[in-house]
Structures are given as structure tokens and as C-alpha cells.
Amino acid sequence: MKRPLEILAEEKSMRTIVSLTSAFESLSSMKMAQTKNKVLISNEFFSEVWNIYKQIRMDVMFNFGRQVDEKPIEKELMILITAQGGLSGDIDQRLIRKFREHYDAEKNDIIVIGHHGALQLDQAKIKYNLYFDMPKKDTVNVDVLMNEIKRYRRSRVFYQSYVSLSQQVIKSLDLSEVVSSMGKIADLDTLDEEKITERTYIFEPNAFAVASHLETSILRLTLAQFIYDSRLAQLASRFKSMTAAKERSLETANELHTQYSRAKRALVDVRLKESLAGLKKIRGSN
Amino acid sequence: MVERQVASTGEFVEVPDKQVEDLQGKGHKGPTMQVKVYAPFKVYYEGEAYSVTAVNESGPFDILPKHRNFLCMLLPCDLVVETPAVTQTIKVSRALMHVKADKVTVFVDV
Numbered sequence: 001m002k003r004p005l006e007i008l009a010e011e012k013s014m015r016t017i018v019s020l021t022s023a024f025e026s027l028s029s030m031k032m033a034q035t036k037n038k039v040l041i042s043n044e045f046f047s048e049v050w051n052i053y054k055q056i057r058m059d060v061m062f063n064f065g066r067q068v069d070e071k072p073i074e075k076e077l078m079i080l081i082t083a084q085g086g087l088s089g090d091i092d093q094r095l096i097r098k099f100r101e102h103y104d105a106e107k108n109d110i111i112v113i114g115h116h117g118a119l120q121l122d123q124a125k126i127k128y129n130l131y132f133d134m135p136k137k138d139t140v141n142v143d144v145l146m147n148e149i150k151r152y153r154r155s156r157v158f159y160q161s162y163v164s165l166s167q168q169v170i171k172s173l174d175l176s177e178v179v180s181s182m183g184k185i186a187d188l189d190t191l192d193e194e195k196i197t198e199r200t201y202i203f204e205p206n207a208f209a210v211a212s213h214l215e216t217s218i219l220r221l222t223l224a225q226f227i228y229d230s231r232l233a234q235l236a237s238r239f240k241s242m243t244a245a246k247e248r249s250l251e252t253a254n255e256l257h258t259q260y261s262r263a264k265r266a267l268v269d270v271r272l273k274e275s276l277a278g279l280k281k282i283r284g285s286n
Numbered sequence: 287m288v289e290r291q292v293a294s295t296g297e298f299v300e301v302p303d304k305q306v307e308d309l310q311g312k313g314h315k316g317p318t319m320q321v322k323v324y325a326p327f328k329v330y331y332e333g334e335a336y337s338v339t340a341v342n343e344s345g346p347f348d349i350l351p352k353h354r355n356f357l358c359m360l361l362p363c364d365l366v367v368e369t370p371a372v373t374q375t376i377k378v379s380r381a382l383m384h385v386k387a388d389k390v391t392v393f394v395d396v
Contacts, residue, residue: 042326049393052384138327196357204358205343213359217382217396224326
């Protein structure tokens with residue numbers, strides 16, 4: 001049996017872990033509230049741009065803003081959006097698992113965003129073509145990513161989506177399908193608003209240039225939206241794992257405290273027994 | 287003292303008194319339109335305005351109330367919004383302007 005002082009030291013270090021996990025939990029909660037608020041604000045912006053795009057769409061063949069004579073690489077580009085650091089629970093592991101279900105080294109190239117995802121790929125001995133840090137600031141510059149996407153025939157994004165505080169799901173979406181599905185809504189004449197055509201609008205410099213620019217913009221915004229959603233999901237996952245870690249460490253600390261009380265009591269009992277035995281001996285000799 | 291916000295840096299800078307006086311001296315009383323200039327995480331201006339000035343491929347242009355439906359890509363420029371209170375200047379590097387039914391929306395960073 002451990003000595004009471006040893007158990008007390010263990011309890012003390014466990015209490016430190018409780019404080020640390022509690023601090024991380026509060027930090028995640030605060031950051032999550034800020035991020036959630038920003039995502040809500042940005043959604044209004046995105047939906048308004050989407051709405052214009054839906055009205056201006058001329059066909060449903062989305063081509064990533066490529067020129068007609070540009071020949072794309074006949075591979076599917078896989079973009080993995082993961083957390084920058086650890087302490088995000090199992091969300092990145094789940095994403096990598098889902099990615100591996102689709103991955104074929106011959107048919108796919110990989111771009112990974114976030115250091116934690118890159119580490120996971122290294123551990124799985126999967127080579128990636130490009131790596132980017134997960135953006136920290138609000139403004140996300142996805143231009144470099146866009147240039148890469150344009151080079152490929154197809155692109156698929158694996159990202160983490162926030163459903164609720166307790167639920168974050170891994171999504172895998174084909175980029176061209178996401179964008180063209182919005183165009184199809186316009187084709188079905190389900191829009192209440194007037195369509196944007198050369199008869200109803202003045203375009204500057206011209207309708208084709210604006211539509212082409214908007215196509216690129218919509219891709220840029222879609223990617224940015226995936227990154228914001230992933231960021232929120234990662235924070236929620238971190239909050240969830242920190243809450244679980246705090247509860248576990250608190251339970252262990254309480255358990256250690258009980259063990260300490262028992263050990264202390266046992267020590268007192270032993271001493272009492274020894275004193276009584278000594279007393280008996282003295283009385284017996286008299 | 288009147289301040290304006292620089293879109294690229296988010297900083298507030300003082301508008302010279304003369305500029306404010308000039309604007310007030312103009313005594314705008316004409317019709318207004320609804321203007322919103324915003325990026326995904328930031329609203330630079332939202333409210334009534336007499337005019338919006340920007341630059342596109344053809345050069346500088348103004349949007350006044352009762353303008354026809356208009357969709358345009360802006361070039362990097364100082365977007366000027368003349369509001370009843372003050373002239374607001376917002377630096378934009380990439381933007382899309384949409385005008386419809388006396389409502390001007392400028393999507394910054396699009």
C-alpha cells in the first residue's frame with residue numbers, strides 16, 4: 001500500500017491537471033462563442049452572394065474558372081482541412097479515416113491544411129503534395145489553393161462540420177457538385193427574384209466577365225466557408241475533449257483523496273495497535 | 287471630430303474639418319438610397335446615402351438613386367459613400383457591386 005504522503009503528492013498533481021483542463025475548457029468555450037458569432041455573420045454575406053450567383057448562372061457546367069483550352073490533370077485532388085495543433089479530440093483521426101476510404105494513390109493527389117492532419121498522414125505513410133497552415137486570422141486567403149484546384153479535373157474536400165456542441169461530423173464533398181447544385185436551383189425556375197440577364201441589368205465590363213469572375217469568387221467563398229466551418233467544429237471538439245478530460249481528472253483526484261484518507265486512517269490504526277501491544281507487554285511484565 | 291475607417295487596416299482616421307465642412311456646405315437634400323458595404327466578417331457601412339463613387343474597368347463612376355439594375359466588378363480603389371452625415375471612404379482591393387431598386391450592395395473581397 002502507498003504511503004499517505006505519496007498519495008497526497010499524486011492528488012496534488014491531479015488537481016493541477018484539473019485546473020489546466022478547466023482553463024483549456026474555458027478558453028475553448030470563449031473562442032468557440034466568438035467564432036460561432038463570426039460564422040453566423042459571414043453566412044448572411046455568403047447567402048447574398050450565392051443568391052446573385054444563382055440568378056446569373058448561364059449553365060450548370062461548373063469548370064473552376066478554367067479557360068476553355070486549359071487541359072486539367074486527370075486526377076482527383078483531395079483537400080483535407082484539419083486542426084493546426086493537437087488537443088482537438090478525435091476529430092482529425094475521424095477525418096483521416098474517412099479520407100482513407102476514398103484514397104487511391106494512383107488516382108489522387110493530396111493537399112492538407114493544418115499541421116495535425118499532416119502528422120496523421122505522415123504516421124500513415126501517405127505522401128501529400130502540398131501543405132498549408134490552418135489560417136488563424138478571420139480573412140482567409142485561398143488564392144494559392146484555388147490555383148491548385150484549377151489544375152485538376154475534379155476536387156474533393158474533406159472537412160469538419162459543426163452540428164452542435166456535442167456533435168461534429170466529417171463531410172466529404174465534390175467541389176464542382178457543391179457549386180453546380182446551386183446553379184441547378186436557378187435552372188428549375190424556383191427563384192422568386194428576377195433573373196439577372198443582359199435585358200434586365202447593365203454589366204460592367206460585360207456579362208461573361210462578371211459571370212466568370214463570380215464563378216471564381218463563389219469557389220473562393222465556398223472554400224473559405226469550409227475552413228470557417230472546420231475551425232468551429234475543431235473548437236467544439238476541443239471543448240468536448242477538455243470537458244471530458246476535466247471530469248476524468250476530477251474523478252481521479254477525488255478517488256486519490258479517498259485513498260489518502262484511508263491510508264492515513266490505516267496508519268493511525270497501525271500506530272494505535274502498536275501502542276496497545278506495547279502497553280499490554282508493559283502490564284504483563286508488571 | 288469625424289472619423290472614417292480604412293477598410294484594409296480597420297483603422298479609424300480623422301477626416302479633415304475642411305472636408306466635413308465642404309460636404310455639409312453642399313447641403314444635400316436630394317433622394318437617398320440604401321447602401322451596404324461589407325465583407326464576410328465586417329460591415330464597413332450600412333445606411334442611407336446620396337451617392338456611391340467607385341472605379342471599374344471603364345474608369346470612375348457614380349451611382350445615384352434611381353440607377354438601373356447594375357452588376358459590376360470593381361478595380362482596387364477608394365470607394366466613396368456620401369451619406370447625410372459624412373463622406374465615407376473605404377479602400378477596396380477586390381469587390382463586386384450590385385445595384386437594384388435603390389439598394390446598393392458592395393461585396394468586399396469577392
